Amino acid sequence: MTLAWGITVALTWALFASVSAAQQGNLLLSESEIELTLLHGPWPVETPRDSSNRVSGNPTAIEFGEALFFSPELSRSKAVSCATCHDPDRAFSDGRPVAEGARNLPRNTLALANVGFHRWFGWDGSTDNLWAQSLVPILNSEEMGLTFDDLSRLATHPDFSPAYTALFGDAKGQTPVDISVNLAKALAAYQETLTTGQTPFDRFRDALQAEDSATAAAYPEDAQRGLSIFLGRGKCTFCHSGPLFTNGEFHDAGVGYFLNEGGVDEGRHRGLKSLTSSPFTLDSQYNDDPERTGAWAVRQVKPQHADFGTFRVPGLRDVAKTAPYMHNGSLAHLSDVADHYSTIDLERMHADGESILETLGLSAPEAADLVAFLESLSSD
Amino acid sequence: MRHLVLSMIVATLAPGWAVACVVPEGWARLTPEDADSHTAALFVAMQPVPVSQPFDALIWLCADEAPKTISVTATMPAHQHGMNYRPAITTRQDGTLVASGLVFHMPGLWRVDVALETDAGTARYSSELIAR
Numbered sequence: 001m002t003l004a005w006g007i008t009v010a011l012t013w014a015l016f017a018s019v020s021a022a023q024q025g026n027l028l029l030s031e032s033e034i035e036l037t038l039l040h041g042p043w044p045v046e047t048p049r050d051s052s053n054r055v056s057g058n059p060t061a062i063e064f065g066e067a068l069f070f071s072p073e074l075s076r077s078k079a080v081s082c083a084t085c086h087d088p089d090r091a092f093s094d095g096r097p098v099a100e101g102a103r104n105l106p107r108n109t110l111a112l113a114n115v116g117f118h119r120w121f122g123w124d125g126s127t128d129n130l131w132a133q134s135l136v137p138i139l140n141s142e143e144m145g146l147t148f149d150d151l152s153r154l155a156t157h158p159d160f161s162p163a164y165t166a167l168f169g170d171a172k173g174q175t176p177v178d179i180s181v182n183l184a185k186a187l188a189a190y191q192e193t194l195t196t197g198q199t200p201f202d203r204f205r206d207a208l209q210a211e212d213s214a215t216a217a218a219y220p221e222d223a224q225r226g227l228s229i230f231l232g233r234g235k236c237t238f239c240h241s242g243p244l245f246t247n248g249e250f251h252d253a254g255v256g257y258f259l260n261e262g263g264v265d266e267g268r269h270r271g272l273k274s275l276t277s278s279p280f281t282l283d284s285q286y287n288d289d290p291e292r293t294g295a296w297a298v299r300q301v302k303p304q305h306a307d308f309g310t311f312r313v314p315g316l317r318d319v320a321k322t323a324p325y326m327h328n329g330s331l332a333h334l335s336d337v338a339d340h341y342s343t344i345d346l347e348r349m350h351a352d353g354e355s356i357l358e359t360l361g362l363s364a365p366e367a368a369d370l371v372a373f374l375e376s377l378s379s380d
Numbered sequence: 381m382r383h384l385v386l387s388m389i390v391a392t393l394a395p396g397w398a399v400a401c402v403v404p405e406g407w408a409r410l411t412p413e414d415a416d417s418h419t420a421a422l423f424v425a426m427q428p429v430p431v432s433q434p435f436d437a438l439i440w441l442c443a444d445e446a447p448k449t450i451s452v453t454a455t456m457p458a459h460q461h462g463m464n465y466r467p468a469i470t471t472r473q474d475g476t477l478v479a480s481g482l483v484f485h486m487p488g489l490w491r492v493d494v495a496l497e498t499d500a501g502t503a504r505y506s507s508e509l510i511a512r
Contacts, residue, residue: 247431299468
């Protein structure tokens with residue numbers, strides 16, 4: 001009886017343990033992979049205040065900026081607002097391959113998630129601050145199509161005048177450019193609040209930090225395998241680094257930059273030309289910080305031949321919500337992105353560029369694992 | 381530069397008498413060493429260097445003559461690329477050189493190269509840093 005009882009207990013325990021293990025999963029990462037994983041957090045963190053924008057973090061400015069963001073008064077047609085392309089229901093992108101405002105543009109609409117953390121803005125980094133970037137589509141004749149004079153009239157619009165005056169003083173006596181920059185600073189103050197939340201990956205990362213193996217093991221095994229590819233063989237983390245999953249710089253990802261209409265998208269090369277001729281950089285009079293903190297980047301950035309056809313590395317938080325992908329929206333799904341890097345033609349890469357990417361040759365299950373990891377970067 | 385002034389006085393009074401250059405404690409000596417003319421060392425306050433964040437590198441120089449030009453660059457040997465920014469070089473009151481605005485935009489091993497041009501030629505030094 002005693003032996004039978006003991007065997008029964010042992011078998012019951014073994015069955016319970018195996019069922020528990022299957023439900024919980026296993027921790028698949030090596031010690032070195034865990035170390036690398038920790039570098040992609042912590043998250044979320046507070047958006048830093050922008051010292052170049054005197055209304056950054058100001059609740060009145062944030063509310064005013066939000067009203068501007070959703071107002072079609074910011075377009076010549078009175079039919080287009082910032083939210084037309086940066087749709088809150090699409091993680092502040094538009095779900096199209098290329099942006100459509102007043103006319104088709106050859107670039108995919110960048111999502112605004114975590115935009116307040118960037119050093120450079122736009123696919124080509126033609127601006128070095130968020131308020132200058134906010135002016136770009138408003139003043140572009142192919143997008144929202146306003147002039148400085150048009151835009152400045154919003155300061156005395158009955159919907160906006162009280163907030164404008166409270167923040168920036170009486171608009172009378174201010175130049176149209178000054179008023180436009182002030183309005184852009186309110187827009188920037190609002191956009192700084194567009195941040196992503198905690199994700200399943202972050203809970204996994206935090207559990208690893210706390211050496212809580214049980215909680216860490218709850219992170220799906222396919223996402224763990226995908227993370228392992230991301231950190232190692234895929235070399236993704238060289239460009240998609242840190243808590244934001246971007247180094248904020250510009251690279252050749254083997255995506256073509258020839259335009260359908262003829263010509264090329266010069267990418268960073270063109271962006272630097274625009275930057276150095278812009279009157280609205282952090283090294284300008286419009287920077288509210290007397291120390292011009294942050295101006296070092298525009299002063300010291302080094303134009304290089306290899307900049308041609310390179311584009312800014314987007315962050316990957318909420319990436320599953322912002323299809324399609326790449327600067328020209330040419331990849332419809334995350335599985336297409338995995339396939340792109342799996343079959344990338346290195347002969348198409350810059351001859352004088354960096355030597356990082358390799359043709360990954362992922363199997364179908366490996367590609368699915370990589371996608372599972374990327375999907376785990378979506379906030380709850 | 382205090383170290384340079386000392387070196388030059390000694391050279392004038394006692395030709396052929398080499399001045400002992402002692403690398404400051406905690407600083408990494410730049411390679412290659414050249415005991416006949418220069419000794420240089422590098423200091424970075426935070427190691428490993430944070431990825432994509434600007435940082436300063438201090439360069440201490442003990443030399444027989446002040447360099448006419450100084451350049452500081454960095455490359456990532458494994459990936460065959462350099463930095464996207466040119467550091468700004470200034471000199472502190474104590475003669476220490478400050479290279480500001482270095483940015484290592486990828487994790488891994490970087491090599492910092494310092495080139496000093498004098499009438500005698502160009503002396504080149506390097507040191508390795510890790511970005512994480």
